[in-house]
Amino acid sequence: MxxxxxxxxxxxxxxxxxxxxxxxxxxxxxxxxxxxxxxxxxxxVKSWGKPSDVEDAEMVSEGAMTSVQYYNQLQGKSQSE
Structure with a gap:
């Protein structure tokens, strides 16, 4: 080989x-x-890996699920359009 x-x-x-x-x-x-x-x-290059919505990212890091639910709602709206 x-x-x-x-x-x-x-x-x-x-x-x-x-x-x-x-x-x-x-x-x-x-x-x-x-x-x-x-x-x-x-x-x-400085923005690589950083979330676009800082407030949602902070909530997720604190353990809140509201941002995940909000994201899922946005995804549902975009798929239905």
């Missing part, structure tokens, strides 16, 4: 090197990488 994975790794590196030997392909790859980095930098 180890020899097969090494052979596949070497083959992958060879194919990648062959693909990137053309200037046109290198430019395409650079554009795609820059596009991905721009999308990543535009997102607000």
């Amino acid at each position: 180890g020899k097969l994975s090494k052979a596949l790794g070497v083959a992958g590196v060879a194919v990648g090197a062959t693909y990137l030997s053309k200037k046109e392909n290198r430019q395409k790859l650079k554009k795609q990488i820059n596009k991905g980095l721009n999308k990543f930098s535009k997102t607000d």
